[in-house]
Amino acid sequence: xxxxxxxxxxxxxxxxxxxxxxxxxxxxxxxxxxxxxxxxxxxxxxxxxxxxxxxxxxxxxxxxxxxxxxxxxxxxxxxxxxxxxxxxxxxxxxxxxxxxxxxxxxxxxxxxxxxxxxxxxxxxxxxxxxxxxxxxxxxxxx
Numbered sequence: 663x664x665x666x667x668x669x670x671x672x673x674x675x676x677x678x679x680x681x682x683x684x685x686x687x688x689x690x691x692x693x694x695x696x697x698x699x700x701x702x703x704x705x706x707x708x709x710x711x712x713x714x715x716x717x718x719x720x721x722x723x724x725x726x727x728x729x730x731x732x733x734x735x736x737x738x739x740x741x742x743x744x745x746x747x748x749x750x751x752x753x754x755x756x757x758x759x760x761x762x763x764x765x766x767x768x769x770x771x772x773x774x775x776x777x778x779x780x781x782x783x784x785x786x787x788x789x790x791x792x793x794x795x796x797x798x799x800x801x802x803x804x
Contacts, residue, residue: 672696690723737766
């Protein structure tokens, strides 16, 4: 048995880019930053940021296009996928992406979603393919 599961909480680095394939299927790409802060041996605070390439498909991609913006804080669940291609010089290149199958918007809602300014998580999942924006607080397990 094997498991390929990724959970990230971070901030969106750029507005999502959504493209539609010939068959009408939407695919969304954006970067997500996660940061870790620690104190080094010289007692200085150091922040290390990792950038993750996020890929979302179908209805979730359309929802992300509508609601996710640069700076949005997201909780993302998915799996790692590495793909390869050849560049113009014939050199094989690789990239590792997080193929998201569900995400939750964290923090305050944006004005485009609601006039309310209270913290209300919005959860969307690839499995139910519907927009589900609950009006309750969700406790993360960490």
